[in-house]
Amino acid sequence: AQSVTQPDIHITVSEGASLELRCNYSYGATPYLFWYVQSPGQGLQLLLKYFSGDTLVQGIKGFEAEFKRSQSSFNLRKPSVHWSDAAEYFCAVGFGLYKLSFGAGTTVTVRA
Amino acid sequence: DAGITQSPRHKVTETGTPVTLRCHQTENHRYMYWYRQDPGHGLRLIHYSYGVKDTDKGEVSDGYSVSRSKTEDFLLTLESATSSQTSVYFCAILRGYGYTFGSGTRLTVV
Numbered sequence: 001a002q003s004v005t006q007p008d009i010h011i012t013v014s015e016g017a018s019l020e021l022r023c024n025y026s027y028g029a030t031p032y033l034f035w036y037v038q039s040p041g042q043g044l045q046l047l048l049k050y051f052s053g054d055t056l057v058q059g060i061k062g063f064e065a066e067f068k069r070s071q072s073s074f075n076l077r078k079p080s081v082h083w084s085d086a087a088e089y090f091c092a093v094g095f096g097l098y099k100l101s102f103g104a105g106t107t108v109t110v111r112a
Numbered sequence: 113d114a115g116i117t118q119s120p121r122h123k124v125t126e127t128g129t130p131v132t133l134r135c136h137q138t139e140n141h142r143y144m145y146w147y148r149q150d151p152g153h154g155l156r157l158i159h160y161s162y163g164v165k166d167t168d169k170g171e172v173s174d175g176y177s178v179s180r181s182k183t184e185d186f187l188l189t190l191e192s193a194t195s196s197q198t199s200v201y202f203c204a205i206l207r208g209y210g211y212t213f214g215s216g217t218r219l220t221v222v
Contacts (some may be wrong), residue, residue, distance in 0.1 A: 004153075004154075009152075034210065034211075036213075042215065042216075043213040043214055043215045043216055044155075044202070044203060044204075044211075044213040045213075046210045046211070046212075049209060049210055051209070090154055090155065092155075092211075095144075097206055097209065097210075098143060098160075098162070098206070099157065099160065100157075100211065101157075101171070102147075102155040102156070103151055103153040103154050104153055104154040105154045
């Protein structure tokens with residue numbers, strides 16, 4: 001069965017520091033991969049997606065993610081975080097677009 | 113987000129009562145979804161629809177039913193609400209190459 005794992009429940013990072021959020025999946029083939037962000041009390045916003053091609057993808061708000069087939073991973077990164085990046089981040093995977101499975105989420109706290 | 117609205121935004125209901133949540137879209141997208149969000153579980157798919165009167169179950173469908181009589185509306189019904197159904201419910205549409213989510217409905221079953 002397909003599964004998505006976000007190993008880190010909570011990460012605290014200083015403003016201006018770099019951020020990396022991990023995502024691992026279990027599938028028989030390369031799935032479609034997504035990262036979403038949820039600010040407190042809000043819905044989910046798409047940060048970036050990977051379907052095929054270049055394994056380093058750029059998203060909104062200065063985020064990027066790298067797909068590594070050998071590690072079944074799709075980690076999210078940002079070189080320098082801002083206080084407004086404090087949120088919960090979800091990795092999602094699916095075969096095709098029609099049914100996505102979400103990870104449990106990683107909460108990011110940004111300290112001044 | 114523009115194009116998708118959920119109602120109500122908040123609801124408190126008693127155990128055993130029926131509850132219907134509504135998702136409305138204005139852009140004529142074929143695929144619509146209902147997810148529930150719970151701490152430690154992320155989002156879990158309840159039901160989804162791939163057209164008018166075409167629906168299918170997700171991973172946590174027990175206790176829920178859905179209906180889609182018009183393209184723009186996807187209804188989620190809890191036939192007899194239980195405390196385990198206290199959650200935040202999100203509707204989503206498949207728009208282009210990604211999902212767009214509504215703002216959510218916070219449901220509390222007391």
